Amino acid sequence: MGNALKITGLFKSFKSEFLRKNIEILKGISLSVEEGEIFGYLGPNGAGKTTTLKCILGLIFPDKGEIEILGLPYLSLKAKARIGFLPENPYFYDYLTASEFLRFYCQLHQIKKADIEEKTSTLLSLVGLEKSSSLQLRKFSKGMLQRIGLAQALLNEPELVLLDEPLGGLDPLGRKEIRDIIVRLKEEGKTVFLSSHILQDIEMVCDRVAIIVSGQIINQGRLHDLISQKILFTETTISGIKEEELKKYGECVSSYGGRTLIKITDEKKVEKILELVHTKKAKIHSLVPRTESLEDLFVGTVKQE
Amino acid sequence: MKITAIALNTFKEAIRDRILYLLLFFAVVSLIFSRLLAILAVGDRVKIIMDVGLASLSLFGALMAILMGTSLVFKEIDKKTIYTLLSKPIHRYQFLLGKFFGLILTLLVMLFFMSLIFIVIVLLHSGRIEWGMFAALAFIFLELCLITAVAMFFSCISSPILSSVFSLSFYLIGHLSWGLETLINKIKPGFGKTIVQVLYTLIPDLENFNFKTEIVHHLPVPPQVFLYATIYGIMYTLFVLTAAMLVFRKRDFV
Amino acid sequence: MKKKFLIILLILSCATFMGLKIKLDNIPRKTVPGSSFIYIPSGKFLKYATFGYSSLMADLIYVWSIQYFSDQKIPNRFDYLDHVFSIIAELDPRYFDPYQIGAIFAVYDARDFETCEKILNRGLEKNPGEWIFPFQAGHYAQMLLKDYKIAQKYFKKTMEIEGSPAMAKRLYANAAFEQTDYKTAMRNWVEVYQMAEAESDERVRKIAANHIYRTQASIDIESINEGLNKYKEQFGHYPEELSKLAASGFLAEIPRDLDGNEYKYDPETGEVKSELWWKR
Numbered sequence: 001m002g003n004a005l006k007i008t009g010l011f012k013s014f015k016s017e018f019l020r021k022n023i024e025i026l027k028g029i030s031l032s033v034e035e036g037e038i039f040g041y042l043g044p045n046g047a048g049k050t051t052t053l054k055c056i057l058g059l060i061f062p063d064k065g066e067i068e069i070l071g072l073p074y075l076s077l078k079a080k081a082r083i084g085f086l087p088e089n090p091y092f093y094d095y096l097t098a099s100e101f102l103r104f105y106c107q108l109h110q111i112k113k114a115d116i117e118e119k120t121s122t123l124l125s126l127v128g129l130e131k132s133s134s135l136q137l138r139k140f141s142k143g144m145l146q147r148i149g150l151a152q153a154l155l156n157e158p159e160l161v162l163l164d165e166p167l168g169g170l171d172p173l174g175r176k177e178i179r180d181i182i183v184r185l186k187e188e189g190k191t192v193f194l195s196s197h198i199l200q201d202i203e204m205v206c207d208r209v210a211i212i213v214s215g216q217i218i219n220q221g222r223l224h225d226l227i228s229q230k231i232l233f234t235e236t237t238i239s240g241i242k243e244e245e246l247k248k249y250g251e252c253v254s255s256y257g258g259r260t261l262i263k264i265t266d267e268k269k270v271e272k273i274l275e276l277v278h279t280k281k282a283k284i285h286s287l288v289p290r291t292e293s294l295e296d297l298f299v300g301t302v303k304q305e
Numbered sequence: 306m307k308i309t310a311i312a313l314n315t316f317k318e319a320i321r322d323r324i325l326y327l328l329l330f331f332a333v334v335s336l337i338f339s340r341l342l343a344i345l346a347v348g349d350r351v352k353i354i355m356d357v358g359l360a361s362l363s364l365f366g367a368l369m370a371i372l373m374g375t376s377l378v379f380k381e382i383d384k385k386t387i388y389t390l391l392s393k394p395i396h397r398y399q400f401l402l403g404k405f406f407g408l409i410l411t412l413l414v415m416l417f418f419m420s421l422i423f424i425v426i427v428l429l430h431s432g433r434i435e436w437g438m439f440a441a442l443a444f445i446f447l448e449l450c451l452i453t454a455v456a457m458f459f460s461c462i463s464s465p466i467l468s469s470v471f472s473l474s475f476y477l478i479g480h481l482s483w484g485l486e487t488l489i490n491k492i493k494p495g496f497g498k499t500i501v502q503v504l505y506t507l508i509p510d511l512e513n514f515n516f517k518t519e520i521v522h523h524l525p526v527p528p529q530v531f532l533y534a535t536i537y538g539i540m541y542t543l544f545v546l547t548a549a550m551l552v553f554r555k556r557d558f559v
Numbered sequence: 560m561k562k563k564f565l566i567i568l569l570i571l572s573c574a575t576f577m578g579l580k581i582k583l584d585n586i587p588r589k590t591v592p593g594s595s596f597i598y599i600p601s602g603k604f605l606k607y608a609t610f611g612y613s614s615l616m617a618d619l620i621y622v623w624s625i626q627y628f629s630d631q632k633i634p635n636r637f638d639y640l641d642h643v644f645s646i647i648a649e650l651d652p653r654y655f656d657p658y659q660i661g662a663i664f665a666v667y668d669a670r671d672f673e674t675c676e677k678i679l680n681r682g683l684e685k686n687p688g689e690w691i692f693p694f695q696a697g698h699y700a701q702m703l704l705k706d707y708k709i710a711q712k713y714f715k716k717t718m719e720i721e722g723s724p725a726m727a728k729r730l731y732a733n734a735a736f737e738q739t740d741y742k743t744a745m746r747n748w749v750e751v752y753q754m755a756e757a758e759s760d761e762r763v764r765k766i767a768a769n770h771i772y773r774t775q776a777s778i779d780i781e782s783i784n785e786g787l788n789k790y791k792e793q794f795g796h797y798p799e800e801l802s803k804l805a806a807s808g809f810l811a812e813i814p815r816d817l818d819g820n821e822y823k824y825d826p827e828t829g830e831v832k833s834e835l836w837w838k839r
Contacts, residue, residue, distance in 0.1 A: 014559070057392045059558040080394035087388045093314070095321050107310035108393045152389060486584075506577045513583055533583050540576035547569045554562070 003068065004160045004191035005033040005056070010065035012051060025051045026062070027215040033193055033208075035159075038186050040206035040223075041195040044302055048215045049195045050088065053164055057085055070159060081109065084153035088164040090145050094138035098129060098148055101137060102155065109156045123151040128177060142169040150178065154185075161185060162193045167201050179205055203294040211301055219301055226297060233265045234289045236273065240282030249273045259285060307395050308403045315407025319373055325415060328372070332365035332419050336426055351431040355520070358423045359441050366416055366449045367476050373408055374456025375468035382558060391558070398550045405457060405546060412449050416442070437520030440531070444514040447538040451509070452476060454542045458549040461556070479511030513537055605646060617651035624657075628664045637669035644678050648685060658682030658692060666699045675699055683716070690723035697730060707737040725754070729766070736774055741781070745774045769836050772817045776833035779814040780822065783831050786810035797829040 010029040013022045026048050033039040043049050054060040056067055058075045067074040070082055092101055102120040111119060124130045127147035132140070140148065146169060153161055166182075167175045175198075182205055185192055196202055202209065203223070210220040219226060239259040243252055249272060250264035264270050270287075277284055319325070339357035381387040390400060420442050428434060455475050459468035485505045492498045513534045516526060605616060624643050628636055644661035647654065658678055665675035675696070682692040697713030700706050711734035717727040732747035752767035754760075783801065786809040791797055798804050801813045801824050815821055816833050823832045 014557075054388075054558065057388075059388060059391055061555060061557060077394040077396070080392065083392070085389060085392040087385060089385070090389065091384045092386055092389070093318055095318060096314075104310060104314050105389075105393065108307055108390075108395055110307070149389070506580050507573075510580055510583075513580070527586060530583065530586055533579050533586075537576050537579040537583065540572045540579065544569060544572040544576060547565055547572060551562070551565050551569065554565075 003032045004035045004070055005031075005039075005193060006066075006068040007031050007052070007056070008066045010052065010055060010067070011063045012055060012060065013063060025215055026055070026065075029065070029212070029215070029217055031210050031217060031220060033160075033191060035191050036186065036189055037207040038182060038192045038194060038205055040202040040209040041193065041212065042197065042199070042202060042209060042298060043212035044197070047212045049212060050164060052212070053085075053162060053195060056162065081156060082159045084156065084158035084161045086146075086149045086153040086161075086163045086166055088168065089142075090149035092137050092145070092148070092152075095136060097134050097136050098124065098140075099133040101148065102152060105152050105155055111156070119155065123154060126154070126181065127151045143171065143174050146170060146174075146178075150181065158190065160191045160193065162195075164195045165197075166194065167196065167198050175201065199294045199298060209294075211298065213302055219297075223294070232290050232292055232296075233263050234267070234270050234287065235261060235263050236270070236287045237261050237285040238273070238277060238282055239285065241276065241280055245276070246273070249276075308399050308406065311395075311400060311403025312406035312410060315377075315404050316410045319377075319408060319411040320414065322373065324372055325369055325411070328365050328369050329415060329419065332361055333422055335361040335365070336419075336423055340426065340430070351427065354427055354430055355435070355438065358426065359438075359445065362416065362419050362423060362442070363445050363448065365419070366412065366445060367452050369415055370408070370412055370449045370452040371456045371469055371472040371476070373411065374453045375460045375465045375472060377404055377408065378457060378460040379465045379468075387558060397553050401457070401461075401550055401553055402546070405454060408453050408457070409450050412453065413446065416446055416449065435520065437516070441516050441520050444516060444534065444538075447535065448511055448514040451511075451538055451542045451545070454545040454549070458545050458552070461549050461552050475509065476511065479509040480515075482508050482510045482512070509541060510537075605650060613650040614654070617647050617654055617657070620650070621647050621654070621657045621660075625660065628668065637664070637671065637674075640665055640669060640671070641674045641677050645681065648678075648681050652685035655682070655686070655689070655691075659695065662695060662699070666703055672699065672704055688720065688722070690717045690720040690727070693717045693720070694723070694727060697727075697734070701730070701734065707734040710734045711738065725751075725763070729763075729770075732770065736770070736777070739777075739781075741774055741778045745771065745778070748774055773833075773836035775817050776822070776836065779816065780831045780833065783810065783813070783822065784829075787829050787831070791829065797826050799826045800824070801831075 008030050010026050011024070012026040013024040015021075016023050029048070029052055031041075041049055041052070051060065055062045055065075056069070056074060058080075069079040072079040072082075096104065099120050102123060103116055106116045106119060121130065121133070124133050127150050129144060129147055129151065132144065137145070137148070146166065150163075150166060153163070163182075167178055170178065179201060182192055182194070194202065194206060206223055208220075208222050209226060210217050212218070235253070237259050238246065239257075241260075243255060243260055246252060246260055246262050249269040250262045250266075253261045253263050255261070262273070264273065274284070276282070336358050339354045339361070381390070387400075391397065424434065424438065427438070452472065452475070456468060456472040459471045462468075463471070482505065485501070485508070489498065489501055489505060492501060605613070620643065624647070627633065627643075628640065630636065640661065644657055647657045647661075658681065661678040662675045665671050665678060679692040679696045683689060686692070693713045693716035697710045697717060700713060701710035704710075711731060714727050714731035714734055717723045718731055728747060729751055732744050732751065735741075735747065736744035748767050748770045752764060752771060755764035755767055783804070786804050787797055789809045790804055790807060798807070801822070804810050805813050813821075818834070820834065824830070825832075
């Protein structure tokens, strides 16, 4: 499978107006996104995520570096016709209604007049806005704007969809819906480039991930490869055994109503404590192994820089 | 055509801008005011109404053009509507041209209504229609197109306030360039004079679009003047739009 | 769009419009000379309209008016002369030049003394202490119109203003004289003489003396002529000598001029003359 998106050695600096100093935002970004995968682009605020996206879309011109979209030169209209983009905090024309807005963008994609009606209604129902088709955009809530933004990004049935913080400002139900749409896009064979800092969602959805910090990619690869499967520690709640005895196996975190919560780091000791419970005929109320999460990886990586 | 789609969209947006209606209100007020002025004056009244009327239309039209043109590109950048727009398969110049045509369409509509009121007032006062007025109105529209292009150009390179100032200066300089002509005659021939002459030819001469005197006095205008003035207007507008496109091409939208 | 294409388009369009501009400049456009005059609002209105820049406006209009009224190609350019200068006066009443220039335009170019009067009177009205305005009015009346009645009126006005030159009185006296109002003339010349003597102004004293002589001579000659005419009526011819006139009782006494000399008399024509008064 080819690359849906390939970036090589991207550099971009801006001149600060007051200080006349060159501020380097991107210091040599290289990444590649395979067709049909969901790619997560992670980084703290100010790392350069949005700048990278703007370079890809031709809103900013990089100082150095190459970008290829679906094997085509990234600025060509052919390439643009096959991608969709949802910016962060999208804002659209106040005075247009939802359907007028989508119709306008259809015209920009030169979608045939006959197909426009159908397209707009399909997309509106996809993002859950079919009831608001005649509502003016200025009356849309943030979540609704996010959805219509997603709708316009999918108008042209793009092969590569670029999303900047698509889940921001949504309630949990909304986030689930958008996540479902993203997964469905993958099932349809599309490629998704997802820039976000809501780690749990990325974890749930992405195949591969790149972490950008201060303009450089410090970690890139399959999610499973990056996050080790090893168990960090196990938390268990036991009653019927005195605390002093349990202390041998791990850290007693809390004790209430006869139940003690212990944090055990050594896997072998978990076995032993299970034996003890069995011997003493005590009770186990819960047993939860904790693996490394993306958040741990992220925080650990960022702290290193 | 993509440019048409953007133009129509721009038109829909611009026509809802309340500032336009404020200016329209003032234009109508000044048209009515011209009637009052006629009473205070010593001379033929219809001519006053025509002259003041055409001048108001020109002035308020220019203000509309400047206000809309300067806020236009800025608003798109400020509100970030431009991000999604430019990520679509369109060229940047198509965006600019679309905006331009949308704006002049809006101005055409505004000018149409103002002209209607103007013609009615003249009709009421003199009972006849002067055909020359339509020529004057057509040239006012041409002038407005040029001013719109200028306003858009400045809005691509600076903030709305500065752009408005620059555009207004363009308008004033354009109407006062004949002063430079008088000055040129007094300079001794030589390098300095040539420079000033080149400058004089370069700066806009908006008086070329001003036929008020001839129309108000029923003087004949040689037809070449109409032709040349029209082409002059179109060429200058093209010049400014091209400059805008050049500037807009490589602009970073941070 | 390619950069090259845009740059070429830029240069082409620039060259075209520059060329057109040169062409357009060379086509003379018919202007109606004086068309800027289509409507002139009143001065009061303009004062409000100029937002406090009224004196600047006055300057601009004044400068413009000089060009305008000097342009001989403009037909009927003086129709609104008074109106324009009244506007300037309204905008900046203490600006003296326009009153005087307006008066000059009126009296020399437009040959309209009435307007000249109006303008100068306005100047005086708005600047009561300025004797120059009535003085000029009198001057113009005397020099160009040769209307001594009007001149006398203005010289009187001038005299009444504090600080006016002494010459005003002399001109006043002279104007009276020219209207054969010898009484007034004499009275005033005598006052001038006395004042000149008091101030030891030899030059003016001499002038006054001459005028007194002249005035007296005129008075005398007038009465002599009266007598002569009566004589002629009766006898059909003039007497051979003035003494004959006295003898016949038509004149009580033959006056002598102030120097004590006899008046010259020509019996053929009946003309009586005095010495050339300015050669004394």
